[in-house]
Amino acid sequence: MPGRATFPLIYMAALLTAAALLASLVPDGGAVAPLQAFPVANRPVPDLVGSWAGSWQDTVYMVSGDLSWEITQNASDLSGSGTIDLSVLGLGVRSGTAAGSLGGGGRANTLTFTFEAESVGNGSGTVVDATGSGTGTVTAPLSFGEFTFTGTLTDDEIEGTFDFTSPTGGAGRATLLKDTPVQAATWGSVKAGYREGAD
Amino acid sequence: MTESKAGLGPRLLATAIDVALGVAVALLLSTTTGTWFARRAAATLSIGSDGSLWRGPLPMLFGIFGTFLYGFPFAALLVSLPEGLAGAGFGKRLARVEVRLTSGSQASLASLFARWLIKWSGFLLVVAGLSFGNASFLGAGLVVAVLVLICFLASAARRPSLHDRLAGTVAVRRPAST
Numbered sequence: 001m002p003g004r005a006t007f008p009l010i011y012m013a014a015l016l017t018a019a020a021l022l023a024s025l026v027p028d029g030g031a032v033a034p035l036q037a038f039p040v041a042n043r044p045v046p047d048l049v050g051s052w053a054g055s056w057q058d059t060v061y062m063v064s065g066d067l068s069w070e071i072t073q074n075a076s077d078l079s080g081s082g083t084i085d086l087s088v089l090g091l092g093v094r095s096g097t098a099a100g101s102l103g104g105g106g107r108a109n110t111l112t113f114t115f116e117a118e119s120v121g122n123g124s125g126t127v128v129d130a131t132g133s134g135t136g137t138v139t140a141p142l143s144f145g146e147f148t149f150t151g152t153l154t155d156d157e158i159e160g161t162f163d164f165t166s167p168t169g170g171a172g173r174a175t176l177l178k179d180t181p182v183q184a185a186t187w188g189s190v191k192a193g194y195r196e197g198a199d
Numbered sequence: 200m201t202e203s204k205a206g207l208g209p210r211l212l213a214t215a216i217d218v219a220l221g222v223a224v225a226l227l228l229s230t231t232t233g234t235w236f237a238r239r240a241a242a243t244l245s246i247g248s249d250g251s252l253w254r255g256p257l258p259m260l261f262g263i264f265g266t267f268l269y270g271f272p273f274a275a276l277l278v279s280l281p282e283g284l285a286g287a288g289f290g291k292r293l294a295r296v297e298v299r300l301t302s303g304s305q306a307s308l309a310s311l312f313a314r315w316l317i318k319w320s321g322f323l324l325v326v327a328g329l330s331f332g333n334a335s336f337l338g339a340g341l342v343v344a345v346l347v348l349i350c351f352l353a354s355a356a357r358r359p360s361l362h363d364r365l366a367g368t369v370a371v372r373r374p375a376s377t
Binding site for chain 1: 246259265
């Protein structure tokens with residue numbers, strides 16, 4: 001039996017070895033399985049170009065914040081920038097970016113995308129037809145804070161749910177509405193439009 | 200006798216080393232025991248149910264990193280165990296601090312283990328509370344852990360800590376040669 005002086009060293013080496021061995025033997029419990037591709041649909045992905053504003057709400061811990069996104073399109077490539085309000089968690093308002101690619105060019109029926117928020121996390125997903133899903137992770141050591149999300153999209157509304165894979169992780173929903181710009185018009189053009197409608 | 204009572208500096212150094220090791224072990228165990236303790240926390244605290252009081256920003260952050268945070272007390276107990284068996288854990292060994300009886304003689308296993316039980320009673324209650332799904336144990340454990348920490352910081356500079364006084368022990372500085 002080792003003496004008292006060497007026991008802590010031998011014990012610590014054995015403990016770290018055993019813990020590392022366990023970590024390598026057990027599959028990553030929090031890992032999110034890659035998503036399977038959706039069956040090919042015929043409807044095009046909704047028009048996502050524009051300004052979006054909304055909120056997220058964790059319904060497990062009853063915590064919420066705002067969301068906003070500005071999405072632009074260049075041929076089949078979409079790009080976006082936005083913010084997520086995490087003030088309630090003491091993390092302030094974080095900015096983020098997103099990039100996507102429409103399958104087949106133009107208004108195709110698939111969209112693959114990635115997103116990243118500053119010091120918060122990142123993720124990726126796929127939209128087929130008007131349904132999207134994907135996975136993401138909170139930026140942290142190892143595999144903490146992974147989550148999955150699903151959602152439905154229209155030309156003016158994105159609605160979805162998120163679910164952290166940790167047994168104690170939260171879950172909730174997010175909703176974004178497209179800001180419709182007020183159109184400039186003269187009184188004459190309004191009257192002309194009314195006449196055309198009445199004819 | 201060549202040993203003298205260990206000052207606050209070496210004892211804090213030993214604690215810092217052990218905390219770092221506890222973090223490392225908790226990270227390594229996050230997919231095994233950490234996940235189990237996180238599941239037990241979800242059940243014990245009724246996380247996600249309508250009547251749960253464990254809501255708000257702090258519980259949410261705890262929840263996201265739950266496999267690490269809820270598993271940390273168990274990892275800390277594993278790291279600290281040699282102190283209860285041999286009078287010095289890894290941190291104390293590196294900081295050349297050792298637990299002895301107040302008379303200066305080597306402490307018996309019973310004295311060392313009693314001291315360890317008192318010092319870690321908070322985390323022991325937390326682990327028991329999570330393991331058996333008892334929220335009262337869990338709450339009491341957190342309160343005790345904070346009290347033990349306060350007693351350590353309040354008295355460590357000049358007097359023996361609470362767990363040393365109750366166990367009749369004292370942390371001494373070993374000479375560099377041993």
